Amino acid sequence: MKAIDLTRLFILAAIWGASFLFFRVAAPVLGPLVTAESRALIGGLALLIYYRTAGIDLEFKSHWRAYLIIGTLNSALPFSLFAFASIYLSASYAVILNASAPLWGAVFSALWLGERLTMRKSLGLLTGVAGVALVMRLGVPEPTPMLAWASGACILGTMCYSLAGIYMRKYSVKLKPQGLATCSLLGAAVVILPLLPLVPPNSPPTPAVILSVLALSLLCSTVAFVIYFRLLADVGPTRALTVSFLMPAFGMIWGALLLDEHVTLVMLAGCALILLGTALVFGLLRPPSGRGAP
Numbered sequence: 001m002k003a004i005d006l007t008r009l010f011i012l013a014a015i016w017g018a019s020f021l022f023f024r025v026a027a028p029v030l031g032p033l034v035t036a037e038s039r040a041l042i043g044g045l046a047l048l049i050y051y052r053t054a055g056i057d058l059e060f061k062s063h064w065r066a067y068l069i070i071g072t073l074n075s076a077l078p079f080s081l082f083a084f085a086s087i088y089l090s091a092s093y094a095v096i097l098n099a100s101a102p103l104w105g106a107v108f109s110a111l112w113l114g115e116r117l118t119m120r121k122s123l124g125l126l127t128g129v130a131g132v133a134l135v136m137r138l139g140v141p142e143p144t145p146m147l148a149w150a151s152g153a154c155i156l157g158t159m160c161y162s163l164a165g166i167y168m169r170k171y172s173v174k175l176k177p178q179g180l181a182t183c184s185l186l187g188a189a190v191v192i193l194p195l196l197p198l199v200p201p202n203s204p205p206t207p208a209v210i211l212s213v214l215a216l217s218l219l220c221s222t223v224a225f226v227i228y229f230r231l232l233a234d235v236g237p238t239r240a241l242t243v244s245f246l247m248p249a250f251g252m253i254w255g256a257l258l259l260d261e262h263v264t265l266v267m268l269a270g271c272a273l274i275l276l277g278t279a280l281v282f283g284l285l286r287p288p289s290g291r292g293a294p
Contacts, residue, residue, distance in 0.1 A: 108163060
């Protein structure tokens with residue numbers, strides 16, 4: 001991997017790791033749906049202006065159904081779920097659970113894409129699930145039913161990301177990445193919009209909340225998607241997905257520095273298990289006795 005690509009990878013991890021910090025600031029005030037809607041709508045409009053100015057045809061009329069489905073799975077549902085979870089969970093806790101997304105991708109690929117679940121991948125899944133269970137069970141000082149619901153929302157959000165990836169691989173391989181990024185965000189905004197009256201904001205936004213929403217939209221969506229799709233083109237999907245390994249570290253650093261969050265040894269241990277499991281699933285590591293585990 002070239003130095004410029006490695007730099008982009010670290011920048012992307014730092015940006016997406018910070019998204020949980022911004023959720024943590026905005027969601028308790030605006031509520032999960034307004035927070036998710038703001039991120040999708042502002043981010044999608046910014047990308048639309050960017051790509052229209054560049055003269056890129058986003059092919060909305062030809063693929064609007066696919067954009068709507070992908071927008072629901074990849075943005076509307078996970079944005080709302082993580083925004084809800086951020087009301088009750090620390091940013092550090094949420095970013096660790098988010099790291100389990102590739103594990104569910106391996107399960108869904110075996111179910112719907114016919115990919116073989118090898119011994120190595122199975123070991124990775126078991127290791128990753130053990131890490132998730134450790135974080136959910138012992139990662140907070142005083143577990144409560146609401147914390148359990150919030151943790152479950154994080155896991156469901158990661159599953160939505162994985163399902164979106166499966167759908168794109170199976171049905172939408174010919175979509176332009178620029179159109180996919182832009183129109184899926186706008187599709188997510190369309191999906192969330194009629195639900196906004198169900199969960200109104202708790203109070204008027206403060207300057208910190210407004211800045212967090214703008215950061216979620218323009219930095220964590222618009223800028224991050226441009227960097228991510230450039231990485232996909234330059235280094236391929238497998239190497240680009242290694243951003244998942246870096247995000248928890250950045251998420252915990254931002255949470256500790258800016259929100260004074262406490263990172264426990266149990267959280268670090270659970271995070272290590274999740275990342276170890278992901279490495280095994282991706283084939284970046286192999287079990288010592290795994291001569292026959294492709």
